[in-house]
Amino acid sequence: LSLSTGDFSALESLFELSAARCLEDQVAISLPSLRAGTLTPRMLSLMAKLRRTGATVAPEAGSARLRAVINKGITEEDILAHAARLFESGWQSIKLYFMMGLPTETDEDLEAIADLAVKVLQCAPRGMKRLGVTVSVSTFVPKPHTPFQWEAQIGRDETLRRLDVIKARLAPFKKISIKWHEPRMSWLEGVFSRGDRALAPVVERAYELGALFASWVDMLDLAPWEQAFEDRGVDPHPYLEARPLDAPLPWDHLASGVSKTFLLRERERALEGKATPDCRYGACTRCGACSEMCGEPEIHVPGVKPRVNLPEPEWVASLRENAPEVELNAPPKAREELTRRDGHYRVWFEKTGPAAYLSQLELANVLERALRRSGLKPSFSAGFHPMPLISFGWALPVGVESREEWFGLFLREAASLEAIGSRLDSALPEGLHVTRVEGLGPGKKIPQPVSEEFLLTYLLPGDEAARRVAQWREFMASETFPWFSVTKRGARTMDIRPLVISVAERSPAELAITFCWRDNRYASPLKLAAAVNEGISLKDFTLTKLRQIFE
Ligand code: SF4
Structure with missing residues (x-):
């Protein structure tokens, strides 16, 4: 749920009403970055019963x-009790979750993060x-329409120095890890956060220079951005x-x-460390x-009334009375029911248009949600964190379309191939389309393709x-084509020539390339194309998977 969920005054009743249904379908409720103190003990107990996700608290x-400067309105006692x-x-x-570089911040404030x-x-x-x-x-990136819209943002070097202050203080504590937002990314965000129209030609120029997917850390390269600022005189x-x-x-x-x-x-008031109370619980500020409340001369929206905490309406009370009882101390639901496997299928689908930009992880989430909407009953894995039994073939690189993708699926209630295809297809978002469904044997192993054909278009x-x-x-x-690459596991050189079986020239700007993935040797087709066409930009070609070839 959203970042501001804790501000919804009827959260507790909404939560209670949804919990029974979520329990039944193994739906997790995750409340990111909640203000400490917004979750009641009963809500926490209910969340613990559901599929457990991470817990994030945002002292900031x-x-x-x-915290008084940023009007956070929570004390250390609140945070620790939570x-x-x-x-x-x-x-x-x-x-x-914390911010660094807030107005008036000192090294003592940074050490207080660690403490x-x-x-x-x-x-x-x-x-x-x-x-x-x-x-x-x-x-911290100052944003327009906020009290800090006039403040400076700290630079990249200063960000790294302040990070070091926190890291040094945390060094003795092995059970505390630290993660940080990439400082180069924050720098770029800061420029655009309070930017003006002079930046529009910079964005266009950076795109021309190949600055794509800049919000992904592994794709972020400031060089084209710096060049674009220079080229456009900004x-x-x-x-x-x-x-x-x-x-x-x-x-x-x-x-x-x-x-x-x-x-x-x-x-x-912020710079003086004076807190301003939340007007939902106190006076109008x-x-x-x-x-109607404000009486300020600068009134932009006539007729807007404050949203205050009203008594619970009758219809909510009646829903609450009729809601299935969730017994907090009941034993966990029998695992056999959720883990039952009544049918095993391979669902073939196309991934085109906007869906080509879904990463493998995002695709798994999209499919899981589509399965719920379709009413099909997936089998779940056993264990502490039950997950729907969905499996995939070779991951498609982000930005690459496919005419032939598939995922394997176990259902705890078998259905006809047609019903699975049509119900799932109608629940999928734009760009994902089920083309056919085939039945598989009861074993977990699914045959994998030994090669795949792609269309490369310049x-x-x-x-x-x-x-x-x-x-x-x-x-x-x-005969050979050594390719040097840096992966998470380190640098390596690999001969990629055996990974390509054939290249057919379909037109002066189109190649049909068949890659070989035998013996579990696989490399991203996008990276292979960029290795052969050294220096090519991602916007100079498209890649589409045409078919998968099995033994
Ligand atoms: S004008 Fe409305 S929103 Fe603003 S402080 Fe007053 S009651 Fe709250």
Whole structure:
């Protein structure tokens, strides 16, 4: 659920009403980055009964002083009590989310991040086997329409220095790990967060220079961005600096409803460390959003009333009365029911258009949700964290389309091949389309393809496409083709020539390439294409899987 779930005042009744159904279908409810104290003990117990996902708490700042500056409204006691309840309810690892580089931050505030993580760790009962606390830190990026829209953002070097302060303080604690948002990414986000129209040509130029998928750390390369800033004559640094309070801002013509007068007042209070209470539970602080309460001269939205905590309506009360009882202390639902395997299938599908940009992990999530919507009953794995029994063939690289993908599926209630195909197809999002379903034997093993055929299409002028095609001819004429790559397991050199069986020229700019994946030797076809056509940009060609070939 969303980041602001904890602000929904009817969360507890909604949660109770959904829990029985979620329990039945092994649906996890995950509440990311909740404000400490928003989960009641009963909600925590219910969540613990469902498929357990990670628990994230967002203190955002380590010291009470800095939490007051950002108006976080939670005390250290709240955070520790929340962590203790999570541990008592069975969570063994907790993620704590913090920001670094907040206005007025000092090294003491950074050390307080580490100290708070240690105190959270100490809330765990003794003897927890998989106990762990993860400190996740992002660089603060000032945003428009907030009290900090005039503040400076810390630079990349300063980000690394501040990270070191936290790391050094946490070094003795082996059960606390630290993760951080890539500082180069935060730098780029900072430029665009408070950018203006001068940046539009920079985005276009960076795209031309091959800056694709920049929000993925492994694809982030600042070189084309820096080149683009230079080519378009834009200095990125002023975008990260503090802005004069009376300077016109690029978003001044956009009305969010909250007045600039209020933002200035809040900024002043923040810098003095004065908290502003939440108007849902206290007095109106005249932000300008509700015309009837506010009385501020800058009223942008007439007729908007504040959303306050109202008494529970009758219909919710009646739903609650009729909801199936969830017995917290009941033994876990019989595993045999969920793990039963009544049918085994291979579902063939196409992955095209926007779906080509779903990663393998995202695809697995999409399919799991589509299965629920379709009403089909997947079998689950046994164990602590039951998962639907879905398996895949070779992972398709992101951005590559496929006319022939498949996944293996066990159902705990068998259905006809037609019913599986049509029910699943109607539950899939744009770009995913079931083409056929075949029945498989009861064993877990599914035959894998020994080779696959792809269509490589160059989006280049004739001469350039011809040069790239010639490189493939040379490749096929060679005996070996050593390819150096760096993977998570380190650097390696591999002969990729045996991985290509044939290359057929379908047109001057189209090649049908058959790759060989025998003996479990596999490399991403996208990377193989980039290895043969050295220096080619991802936007200069497309790759589509045409078919899979079995023994
Ligand atoms: S009651 Fe309305 S105008 Fe007053 S602080 Fe809340 S949202 Fe703003």
